[in-house]
Amino acid sequence: MEQLKRFLRDKGFALALLACLVAAAAAGVWAVRTVRDELKENLDGLNEPDSTSTLPGIDEDLTIIPEEEYPEWQQPTTPAANSVANVPKADPAPKAGSSTSSAASSGQASGSGSVREPSALQGASSPASSSAAPASTQPVFGRVLNAYSGDELVYNKTLGDWRTHNGIDYAAREGEAVPSPVDGSVVLAGADGSWGPVVAVKDSAGRVWRLCGVASPKVKEGDTVSAGQVLGTVGSVSCECAEESHLHLEVKQGDSYLDPAACRN
Template sequence: MMNDKKSPVQKFLEGKGFYIALALCVAGTGTAAWLAVNRTIDDIDDQNQKILESRPQTEDFTDPGEVDAEQNGVTISSEGEDSSSDASSSQEPAAQPSGGSASSVPQNTSALQFSLPVAGEKLNPYSGGKLVKDATLGEWRTHDGLDLGAAKGTPVYAAAEGTVASVKEDGLWGTVITIDHANGLSTVYCGIADAAVHEGDEVAAREQIGAVGQIPCELSLEDHLHFAVQKDGKWVDPLSSLGLA
């Protein structure tokens, strides 16, 4: 009988050979799979690079602000577009207002002929900003108009043509009618009875606007009309400002 002189390595290989072969097969299969995946990834990268290189270098870009503007119905002009027609149209003068409003008041004072609203005695003159004693109120006040003596019920006429700016009730001055004329001139009639005009009315020179009534803050004086004039909203001398001095 022959002696078994196989080395320990040979004995190990004979006993474990199957498993070693199996392990080598698995390792080989894994290596092949890894190589295949790696090659596939490389191919995908190459294809992507070719696609990127084949695309145009510049692309149209839309500003988000332009998108919002278009959605809101706003027209955006492209850069460099000729806008001279728009500029010229924007410089066209605006249409002038038509007649039938306060703008229809005569604009040339030299064409107006002023006259006193009542033919009466000049009782108390314009004080020119100085304080005078009010006999009714017992106070020192400026007298901003001219008192013209006239009995109650005497007709009061417009000093010149113009537009009735207001007809108001005042606790001190009674019914007050204001008429606008040209160049910032306004005539004011205080203590009117039976007002014959309304705000917005066009009046002619010497047209009756009411009658002499009562002035609460000047009851101590004889019956009269308080007549005043404003220039650009400031009180002025009725006689000199209207050329009646």
């Protein structure tokens, strides 16, 4: 018994320390197991969420639609309230090679006339002012390059100035036959100053039809011709030679110039 007391007295501190260590180890093991179990429960709760659970602050009746199930929004297509019928279509653009040129001038500049840029005016033919006027025909069948300008000034590319254009320029190939526009008598067949070769025919109404740029005339002054009779071939108009190949037609009643398009029946 004395030996046990001596042993306990000598080893008591060591035994107490050992007991503390064992108790601490047991407490640590218990704490680790407790934390592990709690973490396991939390992880299980995250992996298997309750479908009926709601987030704080969110109405329980609110249905959340997965992103992949969002319906695709489409722009509604509504027909026009009013539709327009019988809309005229624009004329097709002119083909290459048919470009318009500047209007050439043939008369003296008029100080009271207005000024406009040259353009290819496709003037529609106007009916004759008098049913008693003799019938006439277009001398060539080309498009209108430059129309009659009246008192308006247009730019002459050849002469480099602004003046009135007292006739109509018809596009025509060089060497093409030129028919007479009216029945009448030839009053000029030859050169006429800056206009070059000219054939002029006077009709029964006293109007003189001047065709400028008629080369190789087949008629002479004093001849009687019929509408459509060949007067010569297309040549060059000297004072309008910078323009596209054409025939210049003027109509004069005394000293006044008339619009050739308005003189044709």
